[in-house]
Amino acid sequence: xxxxxxxxxxxxxxxxxxxxxxxxxxxxxxxxxxxxxxxxxxxxxxxxxxxxxxxxxxxxxxxxxxxxxxxxxxxxxxxxxxxxxxxxxxxxxxxxxxxxxxxxxxxxxxxxxxxxxxxxxxxxxxxxxxxxxxxxxxxxxxxxxxxxxxxxxxxxxxxxxxxxxxxxxxxxxxxxxxxxxxxxxxxxxxxxxxxxxxxxxxxxxxxxxxxxxxxx
Amino acid sequence: xxxxxxxxxxxxxxxxxxxxxxxxxxxxxxxxxxxxxxxxxxxxxxxxxxxxxxxxxxxxxxxxxxxxxxxxxxxxxxxxxxxxxxxxxxxxxxxxxxxxxxxxxxxxxxxxxxxx
Numbered sequence: 125x126x127x128x129x130x131x132x133x134x135x136x137x138x139x140x141x142x143x144x145x146x147x148x149x150x151x152x153x154x155x156x157x158x159x160x161x162x163x164x165x166x167x168x169x170x171x172x173x174x175x176x177x178x179x180x181x182x183x184x185x186x187x188x189x190x191x192x193x194x195x196x197x198x199x200x201x202x203x204x205x206x207x208x209x210x211x212x213x214x215x216x217x218x219x220x221x222x223x224x225x226x227x228x229x230x231x232x233x234x235x236x237x238x239x240x241x242x243x244x245x246x247x248x249x250x251x252x253x254x255x256x257x258x259x260x261x262x263x264x265x266x267x268x269x270x271x272x273x274x275x276x277x278x279x280x281x282x283x284x285x286x287x288x289x290x291x292x293x294x295x296x297x298x299x300x301x302x303x304x305x306x307x308x309x310x311x312x313x314x315x316x317x318x319x320x321x322x323x324x325x326x327x328x329x330x331x332x333x334x335x336x337x338x339x340x
Numbered sequence: 341x342x343x344x345x346x347x348x349x350x351x352x353x354x355x356x357x358x359x360x361x362x363x364x365x366x367x368x369x370x371x372x373x374x375x376x377x378x379x380x381x382x383x384x385x386x387x388x389x390x391x392x393x394x395x396x397x398x399x400x401x402x403x404x405x406x407x408x409x410x411x412x413x414x415x416x417x418x419x420x421x422x423x424x425x426x427x428x429x430x431x432x433x434x435x436x437x438x439x440x441x442x443x444x445x446x447x448x449x450x451x452x453x454x455x456x
Contacts, residue, residue, distance in 0.1 A: 129353075129447075129450060130449055133346055133448055137349070247342035275426055277379070279444070308428075311439060
């Protein structure tokens with residue numbers, strides 16, 4: 125005999141993701157899953173955005189890394205609540221890890237929760253964490269072909285942030301190509317160009333994120 | 341290598357499905373659907389399955405995987421083209437006003453059990 129299941133694989137993860145999303149919505153916590161390659165500038169972008177938002181938001185961060193607490197210490201030194209998840213080799217965060225990390229936070233006092241995923245453009249694509257917004261980073265130094273080479277993660281992005289644009293003069297990165305590839309894959313996604321180091325584009329992105337988190 | 345964790349989840353999911361159906365026969369086959377743009381590598385899934393299945397209820401199961409392709413939809417000429425790799429322009433008319441759809445499936449389609 126044959127059982128027709130026709131069900132999504134990773135259904136268990138999706139169930140926990142749904143529970144996370146309900147929990148975040150109930151506490152008024154807008155949650156952003158930040159995805160990008162190792163070294164694309166995830167932590168640096170978060171620091172620049174939180175600096176810019178200042179008292180306009182009450183943020184917290186869930187840091188996902190294979191090992192170490194380097195990124196968490198960077199966030200903590202700014203007086204921002206942070207929970208570190210060490211995946212001990214796993215290449216992505218999943219919804220159960222985020223649920224456990226959220227237990228360590230006072231969600232009622234947090235209106236903007238950043239989840240910095242493990243640096244990886246492949247495996248992170250398959251796991252819904254229960255976030256309201258998925259922000260994918262592509263840095264100038266990675267090259268403009270990455271959207272086509274790793275389509276899944278970009279197709280599932282709500283926002284693409286192109287970082288390190290201060291390096292454009294030293295690079296052959298074609299912004300037009302990257303933006304055109306992105307529009308083919310995810311026509312509804314917003315695209316921002318920033319340099320977290322020099323501050324370019326950070327005002328615009330921070331304001332947009334704040335408005336979006338308020339449902340505007 | 342998240343294919344290993346996907347196969348672990350698959351084994352648990354199959355167990356739940358057969359329990360729910362009240363079936364205890366030997367599992368002979370599994371059908372999965374893994375789209376070209378799902379980000380999941382079919383060879384790695386087969387490798388992970390070979391590693392993990394022998395100790396489980398799936399030890400006798402044959403794995404069949406359907407791999408649907410993505411579709412390029414052109415807004416200028418209306419053509420729908422099945423594609424294996426992403427293209428920059430419509431393969432028919434060359435327009436850049438295109439959209440990619442589908443190919444993202446990641447499904448446990450069916451479980452085949454030995455008749456009692």
